[in-house]
Amino acid sequence: MTRSVVCGFGSALPRRVVTNEELQKLVDTSDSWIQQRTGIKQRYIAGEGETTASLGEAAARAALANAGLSPDDIDLIVVATSTPDNTFPATAVNIQHRLGMNHGFAFDMQAVCSGFVYAVTTADNFIRAGRAKRVLVIGAETFSRLLDWTDRTTCVLFGDGAGAIILEAADDAAAGDRGIIAASLRSDGAHCEKLYVDGGVSTTGDIGHLRMQGREVFKHAVGMITDVIVAAFDEAGITADELDWLVPHQANRRIIEGSAKKLGIPMEKVVVTVDQHANTSAASIPLALAAAAGDGRIKRGDTVMLEAMGGGFTWGAVLLRW
Ligand code: ACO
Secondary structure (H helix, E strand, O other): OEEEEEEEEEEEOOOEEEEHHHHHOOOOOOHHHHHHHHOOOEEEEOOOOOOHHHHHHHHHHHHHHHHOOOHHHOOEEEEEOOOOOOOOOOHHHHHHHHOOOOOOEEEEEOOHHHHHHHHHHHHHHHHHOOOOOEEEEEEEEEHHHHOOOOOHHHHOOEOEEEEEEEEEEEEHHHHOOOEEEEEEEEEOHHHHHHEEEOOOOOOOOOOOOEEEOHHHHHHHHHHHHHHHHHHHHHHHOOOHHHOOEEEEOOOOHHHHHHHHHHHOOOHHHEOOOHHHHOEOHHHHHHHHHHHHHHOOOOOOOOEEEEEEEEOOOEEEEEEEEO
């Protein structure tokens, strides 16, 4: 049987760091409020010339270098984003061109903060169906460009960035026990007004701004996240005790801690980057993966759970052996 094995990872962040103190000059907020409610200390904000595609390209190049591969070795690019450079063509095609690739195929996926989990599951399906051999899976966002910078309830929460992994087809003998083991995806559009953008091509004709009922999102988050994690554990026939690392979507430290506690996973096994990156939507999981694999915490063969929940609502989990 063919499986999808991670063979490279990388990430990229904008040049400019914006601290909580800097935001105090913009809106009526404080470093202590932001840290207490969210765990966020700073975020990276895209500047002149930095876009979702440029950050995605940089993350892709880092992942290719990490894997010892070139763009010639890739036959599919999937980009998870809700902040594309253009309405069309897809940011994935833009990145394909930036990488000098004119073979294979590329497309975007839109599942907001759950985008990376959806993209990894989709890439895994292409590989297991024999339709792709090596897939660049990228999560890239410039949420700063969707924010209402006068709204303190949302503008302090988000940041920009990109991360990427490369998934490679391997048969059972080559994979050993590595590869993607299980996945669980969910969505429910009944919750759309709790977290959405109040604009769009087919409605207002402009980009709009992110709007969120924070408390409502918070109320649903832990239950939804833990449900899909349990579904992935059940599919794989393993328990939380066997997990080496939980790599959650980085929205809020309290949501991360609440989910880990409910599952009985100690915080020592949880990768947390929300303090440094804030919420980078579809980029947050691959940014966290690159941080923890880059500094040697996540090692080859480790059992890793990825999870996310976001606008829609969408939510999902992917279980893999690194
Ligand atoms: N600085 C200072 N005060 C603020 C700020 C701010 N930036 N934002 C809101 N407040 C005030 C509010 O106006 C309110 O004041 P009031 O009591 O006088 O009316 C007070 O703080 C409490 O506001 P709440 O919204 O009730 O605060 P809460 O404890 O719920 O924290 C937060 C807000 C951090 C948004 C929280 O609800 C949350 O994290 N929700 C999840 C949202 C999220 O993470 N979304 C990301 C996308 S979805 C996902 O990725 C899971």
